[in-house]
Amino acid sequence: MTLLRVEGLTKYFHGLAAVQEVNFSIHLGEIVGLIGPNGAGKTTVFNLITGFLKPTQGKIIFRNEEITGLFPHQVARKGIGRTFQATRVFEEETLWQNLITGCHGWLNSGWIQGFLKTSSFMKEERASRQKAAEILDFIGLLPLKEERAKNIPQYAHKKLAIALALATEPQVLLLDEPFSGLNTHEAEGIMSLIHKICGQGVTILLIEHNMKVVKNLCERIIVLNFGQKIAEGSFHEISQEPHVIEAYLGGESVS
Amino acid sequence: MSIFFQQLINGIILGSVYALVALGLTLIYGILHVPNFAHGMIYMLGAYVSYFLVVEYHLNFFAAVGLSMIIMAGLGVVIERVFFRPVQGASRINAFIVALSLLIILENGAVLLWGAEFRKFPPLLDQQVSFWGISITLQRLLMTVATALLILVLHFFVQKTLVGRTIRAVGQDREAALLIGVNPNRVGSMVFALGSALAAAAGSLIGPIFLVHPHMGMAPLLKAFAIIILGGMGSIPGAILGGLILGVIEGLGAGYISAAYKDLFAFGAMVVVLSVKPSGLFGREEK
Incomplete structure (x- = not known):
């Protein structure tokens, strides 16, 4: 069942596209990773979904209800929780x-x-x-x-x-780089916590840089580059994509 | 010694009114980061409303103060909604200019409506109370009690109630408050209502002691800004303590040196405190 869907999500800042025509769906009970190089538009996507920014174009649909343009506190009340990169x-x-x-x-x-x-x-x-x-x-x-x-x-x-x-009892939890600044042991603690939260029926979308973490944690991965979605699939699938290898990994292969 | 206690008491009385004005200002600044210059004008308008209720409608003084607080709370909500909310998120200087314009509009509006003349409340409770060689009028005593009561109620409201909790939440971290579903606009209205009611109470309570006139709001406004800078911007205990400190310094300075220099002592103390602790007495260090 599709819980959260974005359609043609686009955000311009002063004429520059930070996010362009991005489409994806998140299904109930998944752990999905949103990855991409710095400046790919990952946090902007989070800000658009949670109402901190208003999209230039496109729709955000949560549980078959359009939530585009709602205020952050309204989005929170609908059942979308989030964390910031710098903890708030x-x-x-x-x-x-x-x-x-x-x-x-x-x-x-x-x-x-x-x-x-x-x-x-x-x-x-x-x-x-x-x-x-x-x-x-x-x-x-x-x-x-x-x-x-x-x-x-x-x-x-x-x-x-x-x-x-x-x-706030969210149905979807958006985590912005939950592992940044943590050592391996602590990162493992957060990882098992994420599994535990997912086990309670909360769907998870997370931004992450560490490939090892993404590989172990996420069932499905969405790759952004320059504001556009360039790949989507399992870790195995996206790591075969030439676009991804070129854009995200600087030409080297992933494993 | 009795002059010391007399001036101490006078200082505390004055300081508690300063604290009341500063509380509203610091509350609004702490939540919305608006330097609300119009605050002193709410103080003045509150005094006028009480004055007219007492003189024209022969209302009991304290009932008039209560009603004036409610009316000014309403005006505060309107001011936030119409003038400050639209410039939220714009550059800080915009809110600054809006506040300054409101000050000028309200002050001159009062001159236009009611004239520049000084008005005097009919005397109420002006019998003297004497103890320990100090004498104050019953009215000043009651005013101080009412002020202390209002400060206590506000403290209870902010610390213990649910709305108080959401107000503190927005004050500490606006984004985190949004994430837990707090409506910041509602908190903005609430804070403006509270702050304006406190300013109206201060103006109304001081009205019978001094005089009511369109420019009565300027001095307490400046003092209140000094106090919240002294106490730490946005800090509630800072505003209360800062108000009392300023009042006592003024009282003692006026008693022992000269009343003509009382503003010098007050602002001098502010400069000294800030040079030692730049974030103010209770201020949080900027990260």
Whole structure:
């Protein structure tokens, strides 16, 4: 089943095409890699899908509903979570507060009910506390829950950003270079975390540079170069493509 | 010694009003990064609204203050929606110019509507209270209590409630807040409403002590900017403490040296603090 589809996605910056006529689909339960050289337009694609940028042309369809041009908070509410390359979390708050805020970003009861502490609000409040604890436990950050985000190491910080994205209960999670700056051991930790998240029924689209990681993790790979899609398929398939070898790997063969 | 306590109390009273104005300003700056020069004019308009409610409609003073806060909160929402939201995402200087224009429009609008004359609230609660050799009017005492109460309510609201949590979230990291589904426009309206209500409260509470006139907003506006720079831009505890510090310095300086130099002491303190700690007392270091 197709969960997310982009059609003819195009973005011009001052007359220059950052993304041009890109089409792809993401199916339920997949782990898909989005790769390409620097400046290929990978992060721009993420920004277009999540509403941080408005496409010049093209459509974004999520669960058979067009979401092109929605605002970022609306896209988040539809069920698309994301992380940024530079992790964006609430630095001054503890991990626990981060997650509570994340689970609370939008409740069904309004703020007047929150002020009056109505029973429906209290019920949601309890539910979000439980959810926050569950996510921290799932991610493996429960022991650090009283630490402020700005004081935890980079590896934990990356995990926190993923935890925060999970707080909105996304159906698709977009991860922008989740392994950058991590050592091999830590990268393996994130990899097994991604598998675990996928095992919970969350579909994953990730941007990555490290070919070994992509090879091991992604069932399907989309290759961008100069804003255009130049290949799509399994790692084996794309690594045979002359375009990919030339553009992405500088003429050397991949294995 | 009694002159010390007298001036200390006077300083705290003045400082708590400064803190109230600065709180609104720092809240708006912290969330929307708008230097809201119109804030002092909301303070002035709030005082006028209270004045007319008391003088023309014979409303109880505190009821008038409450109503004025609600009306100014509404005006704050309109100002955010009509003037500041369209320039969001544009260059910072645009919001700066919009704010400056609003200041001029509102101040001159007040002159046009109500004339430049000074207006005086009818005396209310002007009996003296004396203790420990200090004497203050009951009205000043009540004003300080009301201010402290408002600061406490705001603190509770921002720290403990759900809306407060989303406000803090946007203040800390706008992108992260968007990712968890927070609507930044709603937070913008909320912050402008809160800030404007606080400014209206400050203007209304100070009205009976000083006088109401179209230019009454300028001095507190400048002081409030000094305070939020002193306390750290966007910091709530910084605004409260900064306001009190400024008030006390002014009070003591006026008592021991000369009232004519009180602004010199206040801004001198700001310069000294900034030279030692450039991000302000509670400011976060820029990354």
